Amino acid sequence: MLTLQNFITPEREICTEHMLYYHAYGAVGYSQSTRSYLLPRGSRLCFDTYFNLFNLGKWNSSCDLRSLFAELSGNGRAEIKVIQAHPNRSWDVVYSEIAELQDGTPFKIDLSEFAGEGKEGILYIEVIALGNEVTLTGGRFATTDHPEAWPRLAVSITTFKREEDVRRTVARLEDFLKDFEHGEQLHVQVVDNGKSAEIHASEKVSSYPNSNLGGAGGFARGLLEAEKGGFTHCLFMDDDASFHMENLARTYVLLALARDSKTAVSGAMINNTHKWAMWENGAYFDGSCHPLNNGTDLRDLGQVAEMEFETTRPQSKTLYGGWWFFAFPIKEVKHHPFPFFVRGDDISFSLANDFKIVTISGVVSFQDDFTEKENAQTLYLDLRNHLMHHLVFEKLNRSAIGTAKIAIRFMMRSMLRFKYESAEAQLLAWHDVMKGPKFFDENLDMSERRARIKSMINDEAWREIEVQESRERRRFSKMPRLLRHYFGISTLNGHLIPFWNLIGDRKILKIGERGLVLPAFGGAQLTYLNTQRDKGYVVTQSKAKFFSLAWRMFTTLLEFRRSYDALQAAYRQGYDEMTTRSYWTQTLAADMEASGDQQENTVQRA
Numbered sequence: 153m154l155t156l157q158n159f160i161t162p163e164r165e166i167c168t169e170h171m172l173y174y175h176a177y178g179a180v181g182y183s184q185s186t187r188s189y190l191l192p193r194g195s196r197l198c199f200d201t202y203f204n205l206f207n208l209g210k211w212n213s214s215c216d217l218r219s220l221f222a223e224l225s226g227n228g229r230a231e232i233k234v235i236q237a238h239p240n241r242s243w244d245v246v247y248s249e250i251a252e253l254q255d256g257t258p259f260k261i262d263l264s265e266f267a268g269e270g271k272e273g274i275l276y277i278e279v280i281a282l283g284n285e286v287t288l289t290g291g292r293f294a295t296t297d298h299p300e301a302w303p304r305l306a307v308s309i310t311t312f313k314r315e316e317d318v319r320r321t322v323a324r325l326e327d328f329l330k331d332f333e334h335g336e337q338l339h340v341q342v343v344d345n346g347k348s349a350e351i352h353a354s355e356k357v358s359s360y361p362n363s364n365l366g367g368a369g370g371f372a373r374g375l376l377e378a379e380k381g382g383f384t385h386c387l388f389m390d391d392d393a394s395f396h397m398e399n400l401a402r403t404y405v406l407l408a409l410a411r412d413s414k415t416a417v418s419g420a421m422i423n424n425t426h427k428w429a430m431w432e433n434g435a436y437f438d439g440s441c442h443p444l445n446n447g448t449d450l451r452d453l454g455q456v457a458e459m460e461f462e463t464t465r466p467q468s469k470t471l472y473g474g475w476w477f478f479a480f481p482i483k484e485v486k487h488h489p490f491p492f493f494v495r496g497d498d499i500s501f502s503l504a505n506d507f508k509i510v511t512i513s514g515v516v517s518f519q520d521d522f523t524e525k526e527n528a529q530t531l532y533l534d535l536r537n538h539l540m541h542h543l544v545f546e547k548l549n550r551s552a553i554g555t556a557k558i559a560i561r562f563m564m565r566s567m568l569r570f571k572y573e574s575a576e577a578q579l580l581a582w583h584d585v586m587k588g589p590k591f592f593d594e595n596l597d598m599s600e601r602r603a604r605i606k607s608m609i610n611d612e613a614w615r616e617i618e619v620q621e622s623r624e625r626r627r628f629s630k631m632p633r634l635l636r637h638y639f640g641i642s643t644l645n646g647h648l649i650p651f652w653n654l655i656g657d658r659k660i661l662k663i664g665e666r667g668l669v670l671p672a673f674g675g676a677q678l679t680y681l682n683t684q685r686d687k688g689y690v691v692t693q694s695k696a697k698f699f700s701l702a703w704r705m706f707t708t709l710l711e712f713r714r715s716y717d718a719l720q721a722a723y724r725q726g727y728d729e730m731t732t733r734s735y736w737t738q739t740l741a742a743d744m745e746a747s748g749d750q751q752e753n754t755v756q757r758a
Contacts, residue, residue, distance in 0.1 A: 419477025496537020
């Protein structure tokens with residue numbers, strides 16, 4: 153049979169939030185070394201979890217399944233149940249039998265009545281130990297269906313100066329592909345923008361030194377190499393992504409069985425600060441990025457089930473997938489990446505190409521907290537791409553004022569938190585967008601802009617800091633939440649109040665509050681700390697800086713409004729020209745020629 157989903161177990165290097173993998177009732181034991189479970193008599197083990205439930209609606213709508221089976225491996229006498237969870241009504245026990253599990257002979261359950269388009273809900277397995285001791289060593293959902301042709305998948309990783317991270321990721325991928333039943337259909341490509349990773353080529357791995365044109369340039373190179381290699385699908389992946397290898401297995405099989413040739417798989421993202429909470433299970437774009445299911449507690453079955461039901465329903469037309477894990481069919485690519493350098497390239501790629509994007513339960517990458525990564529440069533890059541998307545895509549079309557509101561909102565969020573240097577960088581981003589698409593072509597490596605933004609930052613630079621809670625002064629911050637919100641908005645967080653620096657609060661804010669405006673309201677001096685609380689920076693209200701920025705923002709708005717129609721026309725033409733295969737072939741010609749010479753020399757030496 154063809155495996156659709158293997159049961160996933162906790163891994164120390166990835167995630168040890170056990171309630172994301174199973175729910176135990178009674179004295180159930182889990183062995184990290186053997187990845188097996190031990191159930192004494194009367195105990196119960198449920199795989200009703202994010203990593204191990206089976207989303208019937210998702211698989212049946214995406215694939216033409218005619219058969220479906222569940223299997224359990226282990227030994228001992230147990231009651232095996234299969235539960236079907238439905239949205240908005242009672243759940244059903246669709247299978248309940250007493251079984252004698254035996255080593256070497258998986259116990260099979262025929263669930264084919266639930267295979268086929270229109271069959272919805274989620275399935276999960278529950279085991280109750282009836283014998284003195286039951287051991288479970290694995291499980292899977294499978295089918296006897298097979299695709300007409302197996303896809304060839306290029307796993308393309310872009311890296312820059314993260315040598316240890318990418319080597320570790322490549323080593324894990326190579327180990328996995330040795331045993332993966334479809335491993336011969338997958339190949340790993342490492343696009344090395346730093347030319348420093350020293351990844352050794354092998355039967356399963358190719359390395360391509362590349363000029364540092366950011367993630368956009370790296371993934372554009374990866375796509376070109378995948379096309380040249382005759383692959384049918386490409387998977388974009390981050391160099392430091394932490395994930396279970398089952399990500400690849402589930403993604404590959406869904407793509408192989410996909411009913412629609414436009415099917416693409418978007419991996420979810422969980423941040424390493426709170427590994428029990430969903431950060432983004434896909435996202436849609438409209439004015440800003442809207443992560444789906446953000447904050448969902450993945451330890452809670454009710455929340456997980458509702459998330460899975462929601463993702464099976466029709467999705468937004470502006471749904472996009474993050475490039476920490478995004479697999480797509482190459483023949484459906486009409487637009488290659490736009491040269492953003494970084495930030496926004498993944499949004500643009502999904503919006504420009506007509507993919508049918510799906511998420512799969514358990515296909516997720518664990519990443520460092522985005523909040524901690526926020527700085528003036530990332531805010532510059534974020535605003536730049538947000539404005540440009542609305543200039544390019546018809547489905548995001550807005551008036552000049554409607555589009556300008558995005559820039560105003562971005563800048564005001566910074567200014568109300570006294571991050572005037574970030575606001576300066578965002579104003580620069582607005583001006584750069586107004587230079588038209590040629591600006592991106594002339595600044596492919598962003599070296600001048602990165603240096604300029606770095607020189608602008610002083611107050612907001614992370615530095616070692618001594619935290620003394622006793623220095624805090626909180627009076628206005630003790631207001632009820634709603635009252636503090638309206639106070640902050642109406643006074644522009646004290647910028648309209650004379651002598652606010654003398655009477656406003658002095659606050660120490662944790663990393664989770666760093667990207668939010670409300671925690672800053674009521675403050676006159678704000679100390680921002682990192683996760684470890686060993687580094688931070690202090691910002692203080694300045695009316696002079698605030699109103700200087702506000703005036704320049706207003707004059708920029710007037711200019712933006714005057715030039716909006718011409719700017720929109722220029723971007724729509726420029727976008728089409730700068731997202732072609734020929735554009736990137738020409739841009740990366742020297743790198744591709746050098747790689748070809750290097751590979752030829754390697755073959756000759758061999």
